[in-house]
Amino acid sequence: MSEPQPRPSLIGDSLAQVGALGLFLLSVLAAVPRSLRYFAETVRQVFFVGAMSLVIIMTCGLFIGLVLGLQLYEVLSRFGSTASVGTVVAIALYRELGPVVTALLFAGRAGTSITAEIGLMRATDQLAAMEMMAVDPMAYVVAPRFLAGIVAMPLLASIFNALAIFGAHTVAVTWLGLDNGTFWSNMTGAVDVWTDVMNGVWKSTVFGGVVTLVATYQGYTTAPTSEGVAYATTRTVVSSSILTLAIDFLMTAFLM
Amino acid sequence: MTAVSTTSTDALVSIRGLRTKLGDKVIFDGVELDIPRGSVTAVMGPSGTGKTTLLRHITGQLRPDAGSIVVDGRELATLDRDGLFDLRERIGYLFQNSALLTDFTVFENVAFPLRQHARLPEELIRNIVLPKLQAVGLRGAAELMPAELSGGMARRVALARAIVRDPMLLIYDEPFVGLDPIALNQVLKLIRTLNHTLGLTSIVVAHELAAVSRVADHIYLLAAGKVAAHGAPDQISRGETEWTRQFFGGEADGPVPFHYPARDYAADLGFTQERA
Amino acid sequence: MTQRRNHQIGTGLFIVLGFAALGYLATQTTSLANYRQGPTYALKARFTNIGQLKLRAPVKIAGVRIGSVSDIQLEPDRLEALVTLAIDNRYNQLPDDSAASVFTSGLLGDQYVALKPGGSPELFKDGDEIILTQSSVQLEELIGKYLVGSGDTPAKKPAEPESASKQGEKP
Ligand SMILES: Nc1ncnc2c1ncn2[C@@H]1O[C@H](COP(=O)(O)OP(=O)(O)O)[C@@H](O)[C@H]1O
Numbered sequence: 032m033s034e035p036q037p038r039p040s041l042i043g044d045s046l047a048q049v050g051a052l053g054l055f056l057l058s059v060l061a062a063v064p065r066s067l068r069y070f071a072e073t074v075r076q077v078f079f080v081g082a083m084s085l086v087i088i089m090t091c092g093l094f095i096g097l098v099l100g101l102q103l104y105e106v107l108s109r110f111g112s113t114a115s116v117g118t119v120v121a122i123a124l125y126r127e128l129g130p131v132v133t134a135l136l137f138a139g140r141a142g143t144s145i146t147a148e149i150g151l152m153r154a155t156d157q158l159a160a161m162e163m164m165a166v167d168p169m170a171y172v173v174a175p176r177f178l179a180g181i182v183a184m185p186l187l188a189s190i191f192n193a194l195a196i197f198g199a200h201t202v203a204v205t206w207l208g209l210d211n212g213t214f215w216s217n218m219t220g221a222v223d224v225w226t227d228v229m230n231g232v233w234k235s236t237v238f239g240g241v242v243t244l245v246a247t248y249q250g251y252t253t254a255p256t257s258e259g260v261a262y263a264t265t266r267t268v269v270s271s272s273i274l275t276l277a278i279d280f281l282m283t284a285f286l287m
Numbered sequence: 288m289t290a291v292s293t294t295s296t297d298a299l300v301s302i303r304g305l306r307t308k309l310g311d312k313v314i315f316d317g318v319e320l321d322i323p324r325g326s327v328t329a330v331m332g333p334s335g336t337g338k339t340t341l342l343r344h345i346t347g348q349l350r351p352d353a354g355s356i357v358v359d360g361r362e363l364a365t366l367d368r369d370g371l372f373d374l375r376e377r378i379g380y381l382f383q384n385s386a387l388l389t390d391f392t393v394f395e396n397v398a399f400p401l402r403q404h405a406r407l408p409e410e411l412i413r414n415i416v417l418p419k420l421q422a423v424g425l426r427g428a429a430e431l432m433p434a435e436l437s438g439g440m441a442r443r444v445a446l447a448r449a450i451v452r453d454p455m456l457l458i459y460d461e462p463f464v465g466l467d468p469i470a471l472n473q474v475l476k477l478i479r480t481l482n483h484t485l486g487l488t489s490i491v492v493a494h495e496l497a498a499v500s501r502v503a504d505h506i507y508l509l510a511a512g513k514v515a516a517h518g519a520p521d522q523i524s525r526g527e528t529e530w531t532r533q534f535f536g537g538e539a540d541g542p543v544p545f546h547y548p549a550r551d552y553a554a555d556l557g558f559t560q561e562r563a
Numbered sequence: 564m565t566q567r568r569n570h571q572i573g574t575g576l577f578i579v580l581g582f583a584a585l586g587y588l589a590t591q592t593t594s595l596a597n598y599r600q601g602p603t604y605a606l607k608a609r610f611t612n613i614g615q616l617k618l619r620a621p622v623k624i625a626g627v628r629i630g631s632v633s634d635i636q637l638e639p640d641r642l643e644a645l646v647t648l649a650i651d652n653r654y655n656q657l658p659d660d661s662a663a664s665v666f667t668s669g670l671l672g673d674q675y676v677a678l679k680p681g682g683s684p685e686l687f688k689d690g691d692e693i694i695l696t697q698s699s700v701q702l703e704e705l706i707g708k709y710l711v712g713s714g715d716t717p718a719k720k721p722a723e724p725e726s727a728s729k730q731g732e733k734p
């Protein structure tokens with residue numbers, strides 16, 4: 032430790048990022064009560080981050096389900112337990128794949144557009160204009176998107192899961208000939224509402240907050256240039272994906 | 288809030304000893320400035336002198352390093368967020384680049400300040416917004432999106448938005464840029480009319496001396512972080528100081544450097560060896 | 564304005580769709596699906612070993628679900644499992660000599676209670692006990708029995724998977 036040479040420290044930078052994000056979270060939370068008067072704006076944002084993400088979420092859910100059905104049927108048939116395809120698919124989806132994959136897709140679809148939108152608002156002085164019209168951008172722009180993410184993510188993850196179950200059912204039952212009753216009765220026998228379905232719902236709620244928090248933070252603090260916006264958009268995907276997976280691990284390890 | 292408030296002078300805005308540094312650059316170094324009530328005051332100066340920064344100080348978007356800024360009798364440094372917002376509700380601000388909200392129509396942009404601060408019936412909102420759009424000649428464009436407007440049209444929409452709540456202070460940051468002569472004439476007339484009929488105070492930042500002379504009661508000329516000259520338009524344009532002569536004569540050399548500080552030109556081009 | 568209206572409608576549809584999906588997943592793909600709305604009546608059955616049988620496991624006749632396991636207790640005196648079955652009232656025509664077994668669905672699947680109808684003219688009533696029961700078949704025991712040989716552990720408790728039938732009378 033004799034050299035006081037400043038070198039780029041990945042850990043230090045990450046910590047600083049997390050700290051700045053934490054402070055931003057506090058100011059978002061402080062703005063939430065004030066944002067309630069812009070309820071219509073929150074509704075509009077649920078449309079943009081939620082309804083507009085439906086196509087990608089449904090398509091990917093279906094394909095994930097198809098793949099899971101194929102893979103698990105093949106693997107489980109080695110143990111003579113193809114009856115458990117439904118169970119394994121459902122548990123894997125509810126507990127992990129649904130919340131995590133939806134969050135990653137959500138970061139790519141909704142997170143980037145939130146960052147780009149807020150970044151451009153910054154670059155074109157729209158945020159300053161709101162300040163000048165005595166409208167707090169934290170309450171009018173940031174908080175509604177944050178709330179919309181929290182509302183939309185669990186719903187998106189549920190839709191994703193439903194489509195994936197449908198896909199797995201199509202493969203296992205319709206194509207590969209597993210008995211329909213076996214598929215469902217094994218699933219209903221083993222899957223629990225609270226430990227499986229609701230766990231996934233809590234996770235995806237948290238992930239929705241994480242992704243929109245990162246996205247709004249990156250947009251809000253972006254350098255007001257086209258380059259800055261492009262860079263911020265990339266960082267939204269990278270940071271929110273890493274944060275999502277890290278928090279997923281923590282939640283799985285300590286809370287569930 | 289009455290028109291007469293507790294300032295001893297008749298200044299709506301009064302700035303004393305303003306000092307600001309942005310990054311490493313000293314923007315203001317002891318600016319003293321008064322904006323009289325009910326007048327049109329122009330702030331002129333070479334680009335990059337900090338005219339926009341001055342406006343950001345006056346509206347509390349940016350805190351100075353030192354000095355006092357009093358707007359309508361209130362020292363900005365003592366105001367919290369709510370206090371600032373209260374003040375800003377009575378200030379109209381026309382941004383240099385219009386800053387229209389891109390996902391609202393022209394009508395909704397102008398209606399935005401109304402909708403955010405009061406729950407008004409739709410009919411009343413139309414009755415307030417349409418006359419403002421008519422005044423800037425864009426009532427027919429009410430349903431267009433900002434992306435469909437030219438720069439000059441967007442400026443006029445932004446002007447309509449700035450005046451929609453009948454502010455006490457109206458701030459224009461370079462309102463004449465990008466306007467064709469007809470629109471320019473209309474906007475000049477509008478600034479005058481607003482000032483005289485509504486009795487509001489205006490601050491106009493601009494470069495165009497001809498245009499400014501037609502509306503302004505006072506001109507402040509900023510240069511090198513200080514007020515270089517101030518007075519009535521004819522007084523200023525007669526050019527009694529070196530600053531004004533250079534600025535209005537448009538000469539590159541003089542007390543205001545046209546060139547951004549740089550290394551020796553010949554050395555930069557590699558003609559001479561630079562001495563270490 | 565119409566645009567704002569459309570957004571509100573779109574948001575509404577999205578939220579309805581999302582909650583419909585969640586509601587479907589929560590009620591139709593989990594053990595909640597096994598709760599029957601209709602009224603049930605209780606039957607009891609004793610087993611020496613219930614294996615992995617769990618609460619809410621299905622009760623089936625001929626592979627058709629007719630109810631679920633509603634309670635599992637260890638009887639302190641006899642050291643046997645007392646299992647209570649909640650049977651749909653629709654299926655109230657079960658002969659009172661029907662037999663109950665704990666089966667496994669597939670090789671590694673979950674366990675359930677299978678009822679094999681008898682021929683008695685008398686029918687089960689609420690609270691009756693199923694006399695003929697057969698305990699869970701333990702994989703390890705099967706392996707021990709058939710792989711290693713049948714007479715290997717006479718000292719241990721007879722690991723007979725079947726014939727755990729109880730003839731113990733009960734009032
Ligand atoms: N955030 C900032 N950080 C550092 N320098 C800035 C910042 N904003 C503006 N400046 C500098 O301040 C000076 C004045 O800017 P501005 O007020 O926009 O000038 P103008 O008189 O043209 O409106 C410019 O030289 C600009 O480079």
Ligand SMILES: [Mg+2]
Pocket residue numbers: 338339340383460
């Ligand atoms: Mg400027």
